[in-house]
Amino acid sequence: MRASDRAYEVLRTEIVEWRLRPGAVLGEVEQAERLGVSRTPLREALARLVADGLAVQHRGRGAVVSDVSLEHIDDLFALRRALEIESARIAARRSNPEDFVRLRSRFLEAGRRTDPGSREAFYDLAAELDSCIDAAVSNPYISQALRSLRVHLARVRRLAQDDPERLAVSALEHAAIAEGIAARNPEVAAAATQLHLHHSLEHIKTHAGSREDT
Template sequence: MKASDKVYESLRRDIVEWRLSPGTVLAEVEQSDRLGVSRTPVREALARLVADGLAVQQRGRGAIVSEISDTHVEDLFVLRRALECESARLAARSTHGADFALLAQRFETAAQQLRAEAATDGYYQLVSELDEMIDTAANNTYLSGALRTLRVHLQRVRRLAKDNPERLLESAGEHAAIARAIASGKPEVAAAATTVHLHQSFEHIMTHAVATERTP
């Protein structure tokens, strides 16, 4: 892996996981010292982060980590609804129904585990697996590419909401419903189940995350 790729992955991970918070100045000299590389790969990585929307260029300050606002979250979810609902429709028309039926059962098992313990790592891995399965079943390169970029921003936004136990349980049920709808081979039911999940996620993030971030 090129040095610039390593720097990019490291900085992107730090931004998504909030080790570099919004408004942090990404000074080339400081980051090159911190990551043990020359300034050139840092400069290339920063340009990629700006292109991704994870950083912005400000005159006199260089690149800084981009802010997250109400409008930012609303715009993300407008795009998310369009992309994920269509992906669910396409997946429901595929021949992967049996795989989604098994995944729905695993989400139901995960819900039971979440009630008993904070098994969040395994749950988030299961969510990623569902995303990947839908991308594969939808079989649309443009959709999956757009969703990969979008999910980086969504991971960052989700960090604001922390791991609310009640919301995780609800989310597990919603993901199970999406998987079962796709398994049933009913595109509009799959899109509707996805819409319900996205509405609930948006409301939770706006109520418990972005609003909290605004509070002095």
């Protein structure tokens, strides 16, 4: 992996996971030394973060981690509905049902877990479902749009302060999406996706305020 790619991946992960918080200055000297790269690949990494919307350039301060605001959450979810609901329909027509049968079973099991590691395990499983749907859709334009969108959604999700009860319900919602796709029923898959997105948006709006103010 190139030095610029490595620096980008580390910084991107730290921003998404709130280890680098909104407003944090990404000083070239400090970050290059911390990440063990020279300033040229670091500048390339910072330029990619700016292009992703994860950082902004401020005169006199350099790159700064961008703000996360609920003001644009409706806009994000409008795009998410358009992309994910249609993707579920396409996947139901094209996918290998066995893959989604297995995913459904794993989501049902995830919904029953309460151990400390269940949160990250659930997010990994949700990402696996996303990847399977993307593969079934096999549309590079949709995949690219979703890849960019998911980065911002991951940051917003952290605002909502992961609620174990919500994660358990969300696991069942994901199981329903997988079940609709496995059944090769585009409208059932689309309806399950729409319901999940509705509940996700309402949860974020209800629970994200306190984190945004901290």
